[in-house]
Amino acid sequence: MSTAARLIGLDWGTSSMRAYLYDADGKVVATRHQPWGIRNLPEGGFAGALRAITADWPACVAVAAGMVGSRQGWREVPYVALPADAASIAHGMLRVDDCSSHALWIAPGLQRHQPADVMRGEETQIIGALAQQPLYQANSRFVLPGTHSKWASVVDGRIVAFDTVMTGEMYALLIKHSILGAGLPGEPAQPFAHDAFSRGVLTAKESGAEGVFSRLFSTRALMLAGELAAAHVPDFLSGLLIGEEFRIARSRDDDGISPLCLIGEASLCQRYTLAARSFGYAAPTVIDDAAVQGLWQLASAAGLLAKARLHSFSGATTP
Template sequence: MGAPETEADPAVLEPAVVDWLAIDWGTSNLRAWAMTGAGEVLACRASEKGMGRLAPGEYPGVLSELIRGWTPRDPGRPLPVLICGMAGARQGWCEAPYLPVPTAPLGTGAVTPPDAPAGLAVRILPGLCQRAPRDEVMRGEETQIAGALARDPGFDGTICLPGTHCKWASVAGGAVTGFQSFLTGELFELLATRSVLRHGLAGAGEDPAAFDAAFGAAVGESLAEPGALPAGLFGIRAAGLLDGLAPDAGAGRLSGLLIGSELAACRPRWQDRPLVVIGAGRLSDLYAAALARAGAAEPKRLHATEATLAGLRAARALMELE
């Protein structure tokens, strides 16, 4: 369903005659799709040269190399290139503004980097921000939300976007009315690899059934008593020392405690609300399972790549009207 996750080999890049290019430039990875005027994908490429690996001046060369061999159908006009994600961050290629909510997920504010490669009409999409009840920002997820709304324009509910920093966005009337972010994925990585818990989690990944059983139980515990999270986390270490808690069960317990605590904290956003979960792979499955355990309505599922492409198509259509 998604684009290749490995870096393209410049020696074997397939050619294509394209109408425009869709780009998702994340922190770790970069994906590019060659598009027809009707929004069909002709080809896709991926690279590991995300924002986290680049200095601002390196973006033009990386983009030019990745799209080499993709030529415009109309050689007399610059090839439109539409970019979402971290290329628009302050540390990225060219900072794009944050649009304050409530707002449609796609709007004015796209920027053109001054050093865009010759022959390319590059536009970088803005992110979204919130100032009350607390400061929040998102960059990239707004395009996926736009993709979900392009598929279901009348959706009124909550969109969950699992990831390193999970987002919960409230949507009504075609606009994002508010959102909340959680460092859950990053906390899991830090705790599993850099805290005292790492001693008991080494080697996890061999027993999915043990992970799932521990995950479900831990989600229930966090939902029932979210304030006990710090003690519950240390309990993983103690159970490894005293009871021989297996690495997969420990990892499942860690994941369940964190995601369960997240669900407890944002209960008003999902309880008795229509839900969409946008993501890919194991993490989205875990969020869906946790929501079921919490008694939430069964969410619709949308693959992250499909949502991103649908959002970039919608952004392209809006720009054609400008």
């Protein structure tokens, strides 16, 4: 392995972890992935997982972000309050004292007090996306689709607000445990039903102030009436729920529509791109993996890259 290696970055979530090895210029020279999230650790726990995924890599300074810093993680790292940028997030990083294999630092998440909300891991992706797309620093909105979708507002390079929408979890509950999922075909999954999805998005848009909960049962009614094929119900429901995210967002766009940047898996971002178009947004920029750049940015802001060059790892608890 190259002696020029300078940093190890860890995107460590609930169900999996991804490790990156960076050279002195911030280029990723190796990547590894394991299903060792904080709920599914191998023998040896957190320390064993870190040693295994970095086996034969240089003992660089390591920076981790995600649920590894939660109450159920390796070390709980307190949230940082809004507004927040790379410097304030880096200042909140804590070192894991009982990690003997690396000088390991864990990034904090962010906390919004009114209304109450938190994120852990997505802030690192946003920092990475801002580094890749500096034009979005002035005034933009970042959308991170998923089980708990995040909508974050950025002004002058700082995350000033965010909201969590439980779209993915709500979709799974409705499909698996409600009448809306009754009588649907099983696996294998059907091809994406573009028209059904778009119809769901439009239904959410037209719900107005009533919102999507007033339209959910239309999923069942349309199927019973023969107007919606059973195989297309999942995509119609997906359109309804994603459309609701955009309906809420548009209701808050009093001062104009901020540019959108999507961060996430390509096929899921495709759905959000279609919904964005229906709600009058310009085509969003899509970034698949922003955490890799975000981890490097946080390490740099914390001064950890200089420590890596000097191979002098202090026992301090803050950068």
